[in-house]
Amino acid sequence: MIVDFTLIAESLPIMLKGIGITFQLLIISGFLGLILAIFLLLMRISGKWYLSFPAQIYIYVFRGTPILVQIFIIYYGLPQFGFIRSSILWSILREPMGCAIVALSLNTGAYVSEILRGGVLAVGKGLIEAGSALGMSAYQKFVYITAPIATRIALPAYSNDVISLLKSTALASTITIADMTGIARTIVANTYAPYEIFISLAIVYLIFTFILQKLFGYTEQYLGRYTKREG
Secondary structure (H helix, E strand, O other), X not given: OOOOHHHHHHHHHHHHHHHHXXXXXXXXXXXXXXXXXXXXXXXXXXXXXXXXXXXXXHHHHHHHOOHHHHHHHHHHHHHHOHHXXXXXXXXXXXXXXXXXXXXXXXXXXXXXXXXXXXXHHOOOHHHHHHHHHOOOOHHHHHHHXXXXXXXXXXXXXXXXXXXXXXXXXXXXHHHOOOOHHHHHHHHHHHHOOHXXXXXXXXXXXXXXXXXXXXXXXXXXXXXXXXXXXXX
């Protein structure tokens, strides 16, 4: 097989024109998903079944079905309902970008919620009891003891989810969004050279993944700077 390096060199700048859309999907969906995850977490740990049970069902559904199926349901399925088209949601769901952000946010929210819950459950009971002994309220114990420790514990798993979200943004190309993957598919359709184009695209994603890993690694080191033992 002869690799056309000239085609790769010509295609990379074109594919990178979609980087803005890729990162819009990543940042907006990541932020909205995190907010949703916090609400789901609070519902799960509320101790009230009528809050915990719906959150569990939501998490089970979105973690138990493929993200691609969720994107198709939101993009192709929801517009079939008249009440959706006549609601305020239609201004978002009528556009492919809005549908992709909604789907990615709902999906990552379910996963991040479980990551955060794992961090909360990993906080030692002795620390909570110490807070009670100091006269701290439940709110103060959560904000000043549980949340900071749980954040540091959950950060490695959360970084993996952000990287997974970055890769999942490629699925937005299936609903006509011209992100990096969407542009790559267009180039393949015009050049009939999938090998060179998709290998190049994979390298681009590897580079961005490496950068994200390093950023989260530095963040973990910073948050854990007071917990290191002197060697």
